[in-house]
Amino acid sequence: xxxxxxxxxxxxxxxxxxxxxxxxxxxxxxxxxxxxxxxxxxxxxxxxxxxxxxxxxxxxxxxxxxxxxxxxxxxxxxxxxxxxxxxxxxxxxxxxxxxxxxxxxxxxxxxxxxxxxxxxxxxxxxxxxxxxxxxxxxxxxxxxxxxxxxxxxxxxxxxxxxxxxxxxxxx
Numbered sequence: 001x002x003x004x005x006x007x008x009x010x011x012x013x014x015x016x017x018x019x020x021x022x023x024x025x026x027x028x029x030x031x032x033x034x035x036x037x038x039x040x041x042x043x044x045x046x047x048x049x050x051x052x053x054x055x056x057x058x059x060x061x062x063x064x065x066x067x068x069x070x071x072x073x074x075x076x077x078x079x080x081x082x083x084x085x086x087x088x089x090x091x092x093x094x095x096x097x098x099x100x101x102x103x104x105x106x107x108x109x110x111x112x113x114x115x116x117x118x119x120x121x122x123x124x125x126x127x128x129x130x131x132x133x134x135x136x137x138x139x140x141x142x143x144x145x146x147x148x149x150x151x152x153x154x155x156x157x158x159x160x161x162x163x164x165x166x167x168x169x170x171x
Contacts, residue, residue, distance in 0.1 A: 001026050010045075017047035033067035033091060049106030050113060057109055059102035059116075067091030071126070094124045096136065110147075117141040130170040138162045 004023040009015045021043030028036045042058035049055040071092040100118040107113045122136030141159045142148065150156035 014047065017045065019043065019045040019048075032089065033070065035065045037061070037063040037065075039063075045108050048108035050108075050111075053106065055104070055106030055108030057102070057104045057106075059100060061098060061100040061118075063096065063098040065094050065096050065124075067094045069093040071129075090126055090129045091124075092126050094126075096120075096122045096124060096134070112144055112147065114147055115143045116147075132168050134166045134168075136164055136166070138164070 002023075002025040004025075005021065007018065007020040009017055010019045021041060023039070023041040025040075026038045028038075030036070039061040040059075044054055044056045046054050069092045070089060072089050098118070098120045100116075102116040102118075104110045104112075104114055104116070110116070118138060118140050120136055120138035122134055124132055124134040126132045139159065139161045140148070143158075145158050146155040148155065148157040148160040
């Protein structure tokens with residue numbers, strides 16, 4: 001479980017309008033191959049709504065990961081063949097799914113007053129216990145018909161899909 005918060009003016013050009021945000025994160029692992037994530041946040045910022053006033057925002061996200069192939073890292077060999085570090089078990093191949101809801105009342109974070117929904121899914125490959133490659137497809141939906149860029153660069157779409165690749169290493 002994690003609880004985070006911020007409060008105070010946060011923009012370089014504005015040192016008097018306060019912003020606050022609360023965030024709650026929970027991770028539950030029913031077993032080594034699966035994890036369920038729940039993220040909730042709520043906040044507001046004075047003077048940042050489109051047209052002035054207080055902007056309010058918040059949302060929730062639920063994510064699930066499930067490992068399909070487990071591997072074991074045998075540790076590191078040093079000092080004339082002695083094994084240093086305990087063997088570590090990790091998921092070499094995992095699938096990921098996420099669903100999110102976000103309400104930006106006043107448009108302070110997204111630029112327009114809207115409600116957003118997101119669905120995504122992907123695959124994560126771990127060639128080693130400390131590195132990973134992830135391919136994910138994300139589809140965003142808005143209650144506004146002009147939320148995303150459409151043909152000829154005009155904001156004419158209600159939904160948008162994104163395919164991305166991420167590579168990471170842990171130290």
